[in-house]
Amino acid sequence: AQKVTQAQTEISVVEKEDVTLDCVYETRDTTYYLFWYKQPPSGELVFLIRRNSFDEQNEISGRYSWNFQKSTSSFNFTITASQVVDSAVYFCALSEAGGETSGSRLTFGEGTQLTVNP
């Protein structure tokens, strides 16, 4: 069974601080995908990043960066120089690779509420 744990329920920072959101996952699959989504108060899930299990290179996109470590089953997300607009709930999610006949459903963590104060 797959499981995603986001131990930080809420984080509050002051604008311009760096913040790291933790994600630990469990899976028996050797091929899988990890995702981060942002959910602002309006409710839609906004895709941020997707990584496959064979690519452990860290990724940077503007102020966002991701650290994937298979050895610790972690896929952490760092926001550098946080801004008020970053305030949202962030979800880490895991999916098996799937294929032509298997579903590749997403298993989500419980989310981390990030509040960035001015």
Place this chain on the structure above:
Amino acid sequence: DTGVSQNPRHKITKRGQNVTFRCDPISEHNRLYWYRQTLGQGPEFLTYFQNEAQLEKSRLLSDRFSAERPKGSFSTLEIQRTEQGDSAMYLCASSSTTGAEYGYTFGSGTRLTVV
């Protein structure tokens, strides 16, 4: 294409009534997923379709819930005899066949409140 569309955005219903939600996926996507998200929790998988075939259902999908995807285009999710515990956000997502590899697109959800 304007992405995944869900209607209505909000629905308030009395306990015991039936409700139906609609999801219009991205037209090129042959997979469609339904998730339920309760307050303070992450979305939980309910069911998914590949084209018109419903291929997997979660244990969360009780016999009061039914989903259809006629002709492999839009999908409907019906809840019969609603209960207060059904109050949640119902999210729809679509993807190509190998969803994990190419990603999922989510709609804005339908927020159900059962009073």
